[in-house]
Each structure stands twice: as structure tokens, then as C-alpha cells.
Amino acid sequence: MSKKTKIVKISPGEIEMLNILWDIKSGTISQVHKEHTSRGNSVTYATIQTRLNRLVEKGAIERVGFPGEYRALLKPGDVSDLYYDKIEKLCGGSVAPLLAHLFAKRDFDEEEIAMLEKIVASKKRIEDRG
Numbered sequence: 001m002s003k004k005t006k007i008v009k010i011s012p013g014e015i016e017m018l019n020i021l022w023d024i025k026s027g028t029i030s031q032v033h034k035e036h037t038s039r040g041n042s043v044t045y046a047t048i049q050t051r052l053n054r055l056v057e058k059g060a061i062e063r064v065g066f067p068g069e070y071r072a073l074l075k076p077g078d079v080s081d082l083y084y085d086k087i088e089k090l091c092g093g094s095v096a097p098l099l100a101h102l103f104a105k106r107d108f109d110e111e112e113i114a115m116l117e118k119i120v121a122s123k124k125r126i127e128d129r130g
Contacts, residue, residue, distance in 0.1 A: 010060060010079060016041065017051045018079060021061060021072040028067050 010018070020035045021027065027035065033048040052070050055061040060074045091098045108116075 010055075010058065011051075013043075013047075014051050014055050014058075014060070015079065017048070017055060018060065018072055018074065018076075021070060022076060026069050026071040028069055032070065 016036065017032065020032050020039075024031065024035060029045065029049050029052060032052065033045050036043065036048060052061065052063070056063050056070070061070050061072050063070050087095070087098060
């Protein structure tokens with residue numbers, strides 16, 4: 001995210017829309033609604049339309065063509081940057097409580113655990129050199 005990008009609040013429902021668009025690359029309201037429903041969520045077509053339109057207004061996605069096809073302009077890392085300050089406040093500057101909470105609330109597959117282990121190992125190597 002560039003330093004000139006205005007940081008806007010993105011609701012949990014809007015993040016769901018971004019996650020879908022990151023997965024399917026682009027889609028119409030109908031396609032996004034179908035994908036959202038296939039993930040076990042039940043909201044109306046109108047709700048999907050509202051969320052997508054709000055994301056367009058916020059500059060997080062764009063609508064092109066007719067019928068409108070939506071594409072994400074933000075990357076997943078951009079959204080995590082938007083919430084970094086909230087995580088800092090919530091955890092008092094330590095991510096250990098957040099990770100402990102996440103591990104307690106959901107199961108991580110072997111691939112996710114391996115990725116986290118690589119991140120920790122990389123951080124340790126950087127600190128050992130410094």
C-alpha cells in the first residue's frame with residue numbers, strides 16, 4: 001500500500017468480499033454471491049451488492065464493464081496493514097497472546113504450521129545476525 005493511500009475502515013463482511021475476489025480474481029455480483037453461499041454463508045444478493053459497492057467507494061475494489069465485474073485493488077497485505085494498529089492495541093504490543101488465541105479457536109493444518117515455523121525461524125536468523 002502506498003503511503004498516499006487513504007486508510008479506510010473495512011468491515012468483516014467487506015473482508016469476506018475481498019477474500020472471495022482474491023480467490024476468484026474477478027466476478028459479477030451473481031458470481032460473488034454464489035461463491036459466498038458455497039462457503040456456507042447466507043446473505044442476500046442485495047447485501048453482496050451493497051458490500052461490493054461500498055468497497056468500490058472506498059477504493060478497495062474496482063467495477064469494470066457491464067454487467068459489472070469486480071476486481072480487488074488491495075492485496076491481502078494491504079488489509080493486514082489496515083488492522084495492524086488494532087492488533088497492537090489489543091495485544092499490548094505482543095503478538096503472542098493473539099497467536100495463542102488463534103490456536104485455541106481454530107485448527108491449523110500442517111502447511112500453515114510449517115509457514116509459521118518458517119517465519120519464526122527467519123526472524124530468529126535476522127535477530128541472531130543483528
